[in-house]
Amino acid sequence: MAVIEVQGLVKDFGRFRALDGLDLTVRAGEVHGFLGPNGAGKSTTIRILLGLLRATGGEVRLLGGDPWRDATTLHRRLTYVPGDVNLWPQLSGGEVIDLLGRLRGDVDTARRDELLQRFELDPRKKGRAYSKGNRQKVALVAALSSRAELLILDEPTSGLDPLMEEVFQECIREVRDEGRTVLLSSHILAEVEELCDRVSIIRAGRTVESGTLSDLRRASRTMVLAETVQPPADVGSLRGVRVLDLVGDRVRLEVDNEHLSTVISFLAGRGIRSLESHPPTLEELFLAQYGDQPGERPAEQPGDRPGDRHLDSLRAPAADRPVDTSGGSRR
Amino acid sequence: MTRFTGTMTLVRLALRRDRVVLPVWLLSLTGLIYSSVAAVQGLYDTAASQATYQATIGGSAASIALSGPPVALGTIGGITVFEVSQVAIIGIALMAIFLTVRHTRADEEAGRTELVRAGVLGRQADLLAAGILACAASLLVGASVVVSFLSVDLAAADSLVFGGAVASVGLVFTGVALVAAQVVEHGRQAVGLALTALGVAFVLRAVGDVADNGLRWASPLGWAQGVHAFAGPRWWPLGLCLTFAVALIATAGWLTTRRDFGGGLVAARPGPPAASPRLGSAWGLALRLQRGMLLGWTVGMTLLGVMFGSVAAEVDDMVAGNSAMQDVFARSGVDIVDAYAATVLLILALVTTGFTLGSVLRLRAEETTHRVEPLLSTPTSRTRWAAGWLLVSASGTLAVLTAAGLGAGVTSAVVLSDPGRIEDMVGGALVYLPAVLLVGGLAFALFGGVPALLSGVWLLLAGFFVAGWLGELLSLPAWLVDLSPYSHAPQVPLEPLSWAPLLTMTGVAALCVAAGFVSLRQRDLATG
Ligand SMILES: Nc1ncnc2c1ncn2[C@@H]1O[C@H](COP(=O)(O)OP(=O)(O)OP(=O)(O)O)[C@@H](O)[C@H]1O
Ligand SMILES: [Mg+2]
Numbered sequence: 001m002a003v004i005e006v007q008g009l010v011k012d013f014g015r016f017r018a019l020d021g022l023d024l025t026v027r028a029g030e031v032h033g034f035l036g037p038n039g040a041g042k043s044t045t046i047r048i049l050l051g052l053l054r055a056t057g058g059e060v061r062l063l064g065g066d067p068w069r070d071a072t073t074l075h076r077r078l079t080y081v082p083g084d085v086n087l088w089p090q091l092s093g094g095e096v097i098d099l100l101g102r103l104r105g106d107v108d109t110a111r112r113d114e115l116l117q118r119f120e121l122d123p124r125k126k127g128r129a130y131s132k133g134n135r136q137k138v139a140l141v142a143a144l145s146s147r148a149e150l151l152i153l154d155e156p157t158s159g160l161d162p163l164m165e166e167v168f169q170e171c172i173r174e175v176r177d178e179g180r181t182v183l184l185s186s187h188i189l190a191e192v193e194e195l196c197d198r199v200s201i202i203r204a205g206r207t208v209e210s211g212t213l214s215d216l217r218r219a220s221r222t223m224v225l226a227e228t229v230q231p232p233a234d235v236g237s238l239r240g241v242r243v244l245d246l247v248g249d250r251v252r253l254e255v256d257n258e259h260l261s262t263v264i265s266f267l268a269g270r271g272i273r274s275l276e277s278h279p280p281t282l283e284e285l286f287l288a289q290y291g292d293q294p295g296e297r298p299a300e301q302p303g304d305r306p307g308d309r310h311l312d313s314l315r316a317p318a319a320d321r322p323v324d325t326s327g328g329s330r331r
Numbered sequence: 332m333t334r335f336t337g338t339m340t341l342v343r344l345a346l347r348r349d350r351v352v353l354p355v356w357l358l359s360l361t362g363l364i365y366s367s368v369a370a371v372q373g374l375y376d377t378a379a380s381q382a383t384y385q386a387t388i389g390g391s392a393a394s395i396a397l398s399g400p401p402v403a404l405g406t407i408g409g410i411t412v413f414e415v416s417q418v419a420i421i422g423i424a425l426m427a428i429f430l431t432v433r434h435t436r437a438d439e440e441a442g443r444t445e446l447v448r449a450g451v452l453g454r455q456a457d458l459l460a461a462g463i464l465a466c467a468a469s470l471l472v473g474a475s476v477v478v479s480f481l482s483v484d485l486a487a488a489d490s491l492v493f494g495g496a497v498a499s500v501g502l503v504f505t506g507v508a509l510v511a512a513q514v515v516e517h518g519r520q521a522v523g524l525a526l527t528a529l530g531v532a533f534v535l536r537a538v539g540d541v542a543d544n545g546l547r548w549a550s551p552l553g554w555a556q557g558v559h560a561f562a563g564p565r566w567w568p569l570g571l572c573l574t575f576a577v578a579l580i581a582t583a584g585w586l587t588t589r590r591d592f593g594g595g596l597v598a599a600r601p602g603p604p605a606a607s608p609r610l611g612s613a614w615g616l617a618l619r620l621q622r623g624m625l626l627g628w629t630v631g632m633t634l635l636g637v638m639f640g641s642v643a644a645e646v647d648d649m650v651a652g653n654s655a656m657q658d659v660f661a662r663s664g665v666d667i668v669d670a671y672a673a674t675v676l677l678i679l680a681l682v683t684t685g686f687t688l689g690s691v692l693r694l695r696a697e698e699t700t701h702r703v704e705p706l707l708s709t710p711t712s713r714t715r716w717a718a719g720w721l722l723v724s725a726s727g728t729l730a731v732l733t734a735a736g737l738g739a740g741v742t743s744a745v746v747l748s749d750p751g752r753i754e755d756m757v758g759g760a761l762v763y764l765p766a767v768l769l770v771g772g773l774a775f776a777l778f779g780g781v782p783a784l785l786s787g788v789w790l791l792l793a794g795f796f797v798a799g800w801l802g803e804l805l806s807l808p809a810w811l812v813d814l815s816p817y818s819h820a821p822q823v824p825l826e827p828l829s830w831a832p833l834l835t836m837t838g839v840a841a842l843c844v845a846a847g848f849v850s851l852r853q854r855d856l857a858t859g
Contacts, residue, residue, distance in 0.1 A: 050707070054853075091602065097606075098606035126600075
């Protein structure tokens, strides 16, 4: 059964269309990665799911209800961690955690204390005295100490150090083992790759990919690194192949999965000395999604989408990739 | 790079950000000053009317407490100064405080300062830039005072010294606000601290002027108003103000070197590791968040009431020694002490509205800072959240108004040896409760429906203040004055208590609140 079922979701802010027919399905018990460049509409989608914003159009079902109309009853069954945690300057972290727990009506002091320890969080500090990462931990402890069946996390780890990232991943695995559901929006692809059963990639308010990681990989390309006896000079002329780097008898290339066996037989014909191939990492998938089809992006209005400025930094390496000669060992 | 590198860049940035706020302040202050000045000329253009003014208003303790020392009230210049002083001086001090804090602590708290300070900027550039902006605005207002006075052909030297006095109040409170912004961590606290300083300065000056003693020299407002324009002006008190302003600004600069970025002078104390049982509902949270503000306002308004109450006896004495006033009051059949009480109550009610609006407007701050998001993703609904908050706003208003009335009532009961005054004043203060709540309700309706216009309610309050206080002087049309809910509250104890307007206003307030809830439930919450 789907915990979140979104179809053709549209959200307009005045004349600006932030979501433009977005689809998202999150099944019960899965950890679902929610990816997309800055300004793609992840937080907007999440705010609609939380009933903070009202959808302009489309179908949204959350835990079998309407997130706008049934907000309060649905909220008994979920918890939320915002990407940018703002705490009340007058309240200590411990007070915030308890307050949110009581408002949700499920307080588990033992679990809360255990989480405080695992995240090494001092609950006595007040609002601003916390660093960004620690503010985020306050929200995380508040959310993770509940037994809610759905966790909605909007970039929950953007301020955490690697050690705390590890603790976070452990906690999410525990949540998954308990059969609960997680929607995880994140820019940390390693984290998504580590935790998520399925992912949805959105862009400019639309879903561009959705499925399990292996689905996505299957539908995409494989990286091949080979050393042959005779130089494989004309491998580039094969269908579906893109040579990234060819020096003497060594070649690094990308191939559409459907043509993988043609390439391997071709290389075998040249006498394989060594062969390495791996499915694309999530990062490669992600970059391919935004790098390879720049023409498909709707008429760019950078002015309208302040977040998009960051997208350039994301796209740059992808666009460079065909001539990149050093990045072969990416994961 | 010096400590001040980049100051002018910041001033330009501030001008850009304030392209609405600054003109609103400047235009409303200068407009108010100019129209008051012009109105006075028409009202007191004969020697006889000036003499009556001196004999009556000059003998009124309430007027002296609010406006300043009764100097040269037999001349048109003196009367003009007396009529304009309160609005000009309180107005310019408020402007200086709000502008300064807006560009110092409030920015630092929001993290904007960090963004610019990381660029090529001196450590004290932001402080200096805020100072320059507020001082320049003050000088402009001072200049507009001079121009207004000269435009009605008042003596140049006296006009200049009074303009200087008004401007120097702006400079002093720029300094006060700069220091306050260094001492505490939050913009709102800094405003509160600076306003408290303004309140103390005002009370010292008022008590000193009414009792005609040296206490007035303990207050920078006393210095500024000690220039005695139109009575052989004195320039040296301006020197006191300037020296004090410079000293304050230097102190603020020095304090920046004594504290951490983002921190206050006093490090925040750690809080409890777990929440007390009371902090478990939207209402409990609202109470907790507004506790400090409520306490500050209750204490402050009690003191303001005490200040007004403690001079009640002088009101009587002044009339006793003033045959012109005795005549006036005998003819109208009005009890002078009652007339004084009615004025005091109106002022206490108007000031209390500051609490109510501040409280309601914080709902919007909770929303735009996204602090409300985690709250509203629990089973707490928007309605429950806002209702809990409004409950504190309303009961806080009741508490503040009662405290103000009690302060005024108890002290006037003591000085007049009339215990009945307590009931009069507390009851009289509470008569304004529906009007205050109506303004608060209006703010809530805006918050629900058109939050972009929300800060306009401050202008509205300023308008009601002008209607209530200056309406007669400016001879505003009756319908305009009647727009103000405060004109509909019966002026107890001068007038008998009538329930109809009170019930109507309560009803309208309830409608506004209901409209606010309905539209709050329909709309998107702030994003981004
Ligand atoms: N109130 C608003 N008015 C106008 N545009 C808005 C508003 N709120 C969001 N947007 C726009 O909607 C788009 C989607 O924003 P959203 O915050 O959902 O992006 P995101 O995917 O969460 O990005 P990020 O990864 O940076 O967090 C952005 O272009 C943003 O500028
Ligand atoms: Mg986001």
